[in-house]
Amino acid sequence: MGGTIQNRDAFLATIATQLGREPKMKVEKPIWKHQPQRTVLADASLDELLGVLRVQCEQIHTDIVETTKESLPVALDEVVKAYGGGPLSLWKDGRFGEYGLSDLLETKWPSEQIEVNSWDPSLGEKNIELAEQANIGITFSDMTLAESGTVVLFSSADKGRSVSLLPTHYIALIPKSTLVPRITQASDMIREKLNNGEQVPSCINFITGPSNSADIEMNLVIGVHGPVKATYMVIEDC
């Protein structure tokens, strides 16, 4: 279902006239003379990137927990309880199982009256309501940018935008192997998907810590419209 385009021809013709030429139908992007972004942390190892992330987390007011795959269930349980428990809002994501969290989600937490709501497209709008009422939202990071301390989330039917946005707290599960130097590598990955014939998801979020504002006398207030606190859990997976 394509959308409509209105008033384009005259609009673009005006631009071409102002630029003193005919409208252009094809443009080759130049090879850029300057590409400083390619050298940032270019040779850093995964451990070095983790070190950069650790330091950056202090700047973005985000707690960081480092754990192994084996101790992840215990570590996650601790963070969830430190934030005051449920209700929880989660993506519907095979990685929860792969990282050994099924028992926690399906048995342990429900037995402790911690409500766990996984995103379920068949429930429609109800998902948004549940995310809005949730105390904690939990997602995996699809790619993690060391320089800025950013988790990259690709949305999909099972991975609603609201989970990382509406709950009061946010936990990002970060497999260490998702660490890259900076946003440059994320944009490369997105373009690689395009070249492979995939389309970009309707929403890509680059999330760097909890929401904040300095609009009142330039005083930093952590927690405005999005989550008021955030924890990154880095999982040793390689």
Added chain:
Amino acid sequence: MAMKFSKKNFTDRTKENISDDFMRQAVASAQERLHGRRLDAAEELGSWEEWRSHGEEIRQHVLENLDFYLHQLSENVAERGGHVFFAKTAEEASDYVRDVIKKKDGKKVVKSKSMVTEEINLNAVLEEAGCEVIETDLGEYILQVDDHDPPSHIVAPALHKNREQIREVFEKKLDYHKTSKPEELALHAREKLRQEFLDADIGITGCNFAIAETGSISLVTNEGNARLVSALPKTQITVMGMERVVPSFEEFEVLVSLLTRSAVGQKLTSYVTALTGTRDEGDVDGPEEFHLVIVDNGRSEILGTEFQSVLQCIRCAACVNVCPVYRHIGGHSYGSIYSGPIGAVLSPLLGGYDDFKELPFASTLCGACTDACPVKIPLHELLHTHRRIIVEEEGRSPISERLAMKAFGIGAASNPLYSMGSKVASTAMKPLTKNDRISKGPGPLKDWTDLREFPAVGNTRFRDWFYDQKGGK
């Protein structure tokens, strides 16, 4: 709010603001903080000049090929189910938005911060059509609740207000009864606005950069309000200035990196969101209907002129944060939603010299703005170009100045006249001189002596002194 928000003239606006001590102190400390953070962020990165050069080459390439990239952008937006409307004028743009909302029978509109929607006076048009329009950026929200106080800074719109003033506004308008602590004020806004987000049928956003290759638009915020505006309402309308396009994600990330560092000294802001078309099949959140409005409103007339580089602007306000003039007169003195050096260049271009001819003169031409610009717009040179056009081509300099220049021209061109004039100057000015200072100057000197003293004319002419020193040799 339209681009021009004040009927007072420049001098009156400036006089009013320059005596606002809180505002001046707030602006000075904000400038220092933001400027300091930008310098730290640049230093940390190391090769900042290289980054600026890259930013510049990307923006220049886009402007030279703007028709192509807008074509590509619109094709890709439409392919992902979005509707694209090209608006030549402010009226066309706001009328289109109003009509879309009418068709959807929309009542409640939530908006994330956008300068271009201010420029096209969108809120007034929608309110007139019976919509409730709610600004959701904390700074913009404060201004809106305070009877539409105009923004005074591109990035921090409520910079001129202190916490006590904000508390009073909240108490009066929002039934707020807590302290003036920023945390408590912000929490109150969060609670009030959360319900608005959930109830709204229409979300309106600006656009930091549009990505031609994928048909995406991007939103850069710290508060998360733009995410809510684009995730919850069923219909999303995004309004962008036509120059805000980049070829692909490759260039997008570079400009975002420049923007967040230059604006607030952050490596990235809390939320950078790239949105493409409507929600995908099976998605539960995100808009079912998406409209992209691409606004010209005078921009195309800048293309191909000596001012073209001003369209490279990425609205970071780094120039505002280093400007000594802005520091003293504050954002409201500019009388335009675009303040500071970028405002002094852009406002006369988009709004005309009739309303904004004073702004290019509100500059020391020190060039700090040019040095700060992450995409290397030669701002102080463009201010100088404006002045040349205003004086030489438009003949808009003040009459007293023109007469004085003419008289000086006649006097200086004739040797006897110049000799006589320079000899009697000291005597002629004597009645006005006190302690070697002139504090109430006549005619064209008055504008100067209104604000500061002028040194008295010396008793000895330079040429006589020089002659005496050298003994006539």
